[in-house]
Amino acid sequence: MPQSTSDRMTVEQLAERVGMTVRTIRFYAGRGLIPPPLREGRNGFYGPDHLARLELVRELQAHGFTLSAIEGYLERLPSSASPADVALQRTLLAPWLSDLPETVARDVLEVRAGRALSDDDVELLVALRVVEPTPDEDVFRVSPAHLSVGVAMIDLGLPLDAAVEAERLFESHAREIARELTDIFRQKVLPHYRASGESAEAITAMVERFKPLTVQALVTAYESAVNETKRETVRRRT
Structure with a gap:
């Protein structure tokens, strides 16, 4: 290119x-x-x-x-x-990476972002949990894996209050889904594999293979719900 x-x-x-x-x-x-x-x-x-x-x-x-x-x-x-x-x-x-934040000065953060960052920009990155403030106002903890996504949100002009509300919504629902899926695994899946005589290593490997499938299932369910919401909105208008 x-x-x-x-x-x-x-x-x-x-x-x-x-x-x-x-x-x-x-x-x-x-x-x-x-x-x-x-x-x-x-x-x-x-x-x-x-x-x-x-x-x-x-x-x-x-x-x-x-x-x-x-x-x-x-x-x-x-x-x-x-x-x-x-x-x-x-x-x-x-989604499956460990949180490995780096501690960087603001000028380094701007180099990594590829652009100058206003105070409002930094506040948005904090709201999105891409950046965490530290006691030193010019030093931040940053998640390198998600910085480019945060910068894209800045470029799209995402309102700060929308970012805060969306983050709250996703976190609350994600925690509930995680708890329920953990209960299902602990009560139904793990006993099944233990009864079959599978080793701990095999069970661990199985869980790792389930991770991308779980993400895909969540994405598919979300896409389906969004499409149904759009259809319902159109039905109301017509």
Whole structure:
């Protein structure tokens, strides 16, 4: 994908943006995890595609993938995948990542965000739980896996009160769903597998395989409910 001049970064700027060292980026490039930079004379420039793929690499690392597993994962992505396509892969992984916040100064946060952040922007990121304030007003704890999503919400002009209310709604329902699913697993699923003589390791592996299925079931149910709500709204109007 051609890079616009405003999107171009040197390897040093890319390293600062993604929170890696230049040496690490060059190592990943040598292993084929990111495409070669765009060459202009002796200079190499990087763009959104490189940034998206490196963020996915970091996501996979946080998820416990080995380097060889990451290589295999990225090999299955088509070379034509856009930065948005790669970001979607990160979204699919993010719900099961441990919360691994970093503590950064505000100027570093802005570099990671790829833009200047007003006080209102920071307040929105706090409301979305992407950023947590610290006793030092210019230092924040940030969830790297979710920062790009938070910045996208800023760019869309999401009202702060809507973010606060949506977060409250999702959290309350998510906690209730989590409790009920845990009860089902403890009362029905776990006794079944224990009675079958499965080892603890096998049960653990089974639970891990259930995770993406659970996410997909929740997404499917939510999509179905949203579509039904739309249909009901249309019926009322007609």
